[in-house]
Amino acid sequence: MKLIQISSITKKIALAAFGLFLLLFLPVHLGINLCILRDDGGLWYRAASHFMGTNYIVKVFEIVLMACVAFHIIIAIIITIENFFARPVRYKVRIKSKTSLGSRYMIWTGGIIACFLVLHFINFYFVKHGLIEGKYTASIEKVDAFFQENAIKMQNGELSDEKKNALIAQYQNISEVSSDKMDKERKNLINLTKQEVKKYCGEDFTEYEPDFYTMSIELFKNKTYSIIYLLVFIALGLHLSHAIKSLAQTLGLSHKTYNPFIVFVANFYAIVIPIGFAIIPLAIMF
Amino acid sequence: MKFKLNIWRQKDAKSKGYFQRYDIDNISPDCSFLEMLDILNESLVDKFEHPVCFDNDCREGICGMCGLYINGQAHGPDSGVTTCQLHMRRFTDGQTITIEPWRAKPFPIIKDLVVDRSAFDKIIQEGGYISVTTGGVVDGNSIPISKEKADKAMDAASCIGCGACVAACKNASAMLFVSAKVSQFSLLPQGKIEAKTRVQKMVSKMNELGFGGCTNTYACQAECPKSISRENIARLNREFIIAKTTSEELF
Ligand code: SF4
Numbered sequence: 240m241k242l243i244q245i246s247s248i249t250k251k252i253a254l255a256a257f258g259l260f261l262l263l264f265l266p267v268h269l270g271i272n273l274c275i276l277r278d279d280g281g282l283w284y285r286a287a288s289h290f291m292g293t294n295y296i297v298k299v300f301e302i303v304l305m306a307c308v309a310f311h312i313i314i315a316i317i318i319t320i321e322n323f324f325a326r327p328v329r330y331k332v333r334i335k336s337k338t339s340l341g342s343r344y345m346i347w348t349g350g351i352i353a354c355f356l357v358l359h360f361i362n363f364y365f366v367k368h369g370l371i372e373g374k375y376t377a378s379i380e381k382v383d384a385f386f387q388e389n390a391i392k393m394q395n396g397e398l399s400d401e402k403k404n405a406l407i408a409q410y411q412n413i414s415e416v417s418s419d420k421m422d423k424e425r426k427n428l429i430n431l432t433k434q435e436v437k438k439y440c441g442e443d444f445t446e447y448e449p450d451f452y453t454m455s456i457e458l459f460k461n462k463t464y465s466i467i468y469l470l471v472f473i474a475l476g477l478h479l480s481h482a483i484k485s486l487a488q489t490l491g492l493s494h495k496t497y498n499p500f501i502v503f504v505a506n507f508y509a510i511v512i513p514i515g516f517a518i519i520p521l522a523i524m525f
Numbered sequence: 526m527k528f529k530l531n532i533w534r535q536k537d538a539k540s541k542g543y544f545q546r547y548d549i550d551n552i553s554p555d556c557s558f559l560e561m562l563d564i565l566n567e568s569l570v571d572k573f574e575h576p577v578c579f580d581n582d583c584r585e586g587i588c589g590m591c592g593l594y595i596n597g598q599a600h601g602p603d604s605g606v607t608t609c610q611l612h613m614r615r616f617t618d619g620q621t622i623t624i625e626p627w628r629a630k631p632f633p634i635i636k637d638l639v640v641d642r643s644a645f646d647k648i649i650q651e652g653g654y655i656s657v658t659t660g661g662v663v664d665g666n667s668i669p670i671s672k673e674k675a676d677k678a679m680d681a682a683s684c685i686g687c688g689a690c691v692a693a694c695k696n697a698s699a700m701l702f703v704s705a706k707v708s709q710f711s712l713l714p715q716g717k718i719e720a721k722t723r724v725q726k727m728v729s730k731m732n733e734l735g736f737g738g739c740t741n742t743y744a745c746q747a748e749c750p751k752s753i754s755r756e757n758i759a760r761l762n763r764e765f766i767i768a769k770t771t772s773e774e775l776f
């Protein structure tokens with residue numbers, strides 16, 4: 240059964256190429272995640288999230304990345320279906336010959352990762368795009384600037400009575416912000432719901448961002464989530480253990496001079512990356 | 526030795542198959558697997574029953590005709606041997622042995638354990654050869670070939686086309702076979718001339734016939750009686766990429 244009339248090798252190459260891009264992104268994501276462990280009340284982590292959320296180059300890459308994820312999954316499903324139908328009658332007895340665990344269960348570990356991605360999107364990505372409500376943060380400097388701007392407008396008599404009252408209320412509210420809504424360095428308001436954003440920053444204030452730091456810490460404190468997270472990264476390790484060697488094979492890279500390098504990169508990805516990610520829930524949980 | 530055999534019986538390509546249980550006794554440990562089946566068949570013929578059909582020819586591991594899926598493994602539990610070279614001493618007394626034919630869409634069952642492997646011939650016909658016009662005898666050393674290349678080509682050429690790679694692969698992929706057949710030529714100067722068209726034609730035939738795609742699991746290499754290396758598959762992929770991107774002859 241052929242779902243699309245492209246050579247089986249071309250499909251593999253496409254799968255590998257999209258996978259390669261995802262591989263390049265992983266260390267970047269890990270680097271940002273690890274900032275959460277720095278004992279600075281989330282300063283670095285929020286700065287990194289801010290950069291990733293606002294930089295235009297990152298935004299372009301985000302689109303490319305999403306396309307890669309989509310194509311990687313679609314091609315993998317097509318290949319799996321086609322391969323399944325290459326053996327319509329299955330064997331009754333089957334022994335797993337000397338093959339690696341990762342290679343045998345690629346589609347399953349991939350499936351687990353894809354399911355986690357959905358959860359991950361609900362928790363973070365959709366919040367970032369305003370589709371789901373989360374927790375927010377705003378720089379005090381920006382809130383002040385916004386307030387000043389409005390205060391000037393008020394002096395010039397440009398504000399309606401309603402807006403004036405709101406501004407006065409905001410002035411009082413912000414002076415009463417509790418300490419848990421303020422970060423260590425007192426530079427940002429944090430852990431705000433949408434309502435609190437309106438209360439402290441004013442109705443029309445738009446320069447707030449999702450507070451991924453608070454949201455992440457809250458998630459990792461949840462034992463069930465953390466355990467799911469750890470299991471997913473075991474699956475990711477298995478997936479990656481096969482991914483890189485397989486990628487090299489598919490692209491026809493096999494030579495005794497650089498094969499050890501491929502094995503090194505494969506092991507690095509399969510072990511170091513998942514462990515890097517797994518440290519975070521472990522550190523936060525305990 | 527005594528065995529309980531669970532054998533796939535199927536009257537012809539269209540009939541529905543089933544597993545038939547046979548008990549067999551008095552088998553010498555030095556009996557080969559196919560001889561054991563011969564003994565079973567004689568007893569069946571004596572009882573006016575249809576013997577179990579299976580493919581075989583040389584019975585010395587060189588022709589690639591035999592091929593049974595024994596207890597979940599292509600060519601049985603030994604590595605580096607064909608079914609005809611497998612001996613009953615590899616099994617324990619009283620063991621149940623399940624015998625199935627190669628199962629893959631491009632290898633339809635003809636009868637019982639015999640499958641039609643002409644799909645492999647069709648792949649070979651697409652380019653598994655070099656076109657030579659016979660002329661005067663060329664001096665043996667006129668084309669220098671490095672020992673390393675010659676060895677690799679010889680290793681690839683040792684593929685006997687048995688189809689165990691397809692049978693063992695979870696995707697019923699023929700990549701190991703095709704890669705061996707592509708490599709045995711492309712490594713040598715004489716084969717290089719048609720290398721680009723060869724690889725494209727053979728791969729496209731392989732796909733057309735309905736073999737699965739390779740997912741780099743390497744069950745083929747583990748089960749191949751001639752220990753053909755997966756390195757050949759990497760070479761096939763490489764040749765395919767180069768041919769697709771640089772050849773002007775085809776497509
Ligand atoms: S590659 Fe090995 S298993 Fe496949 S047909 Fe050739 S000899 Fe048989």
Ligand code: FES
Nearest residue numbers: 582584589591609
């Ligand atoms: S009968 Fe020839 S290889 Fe087994």
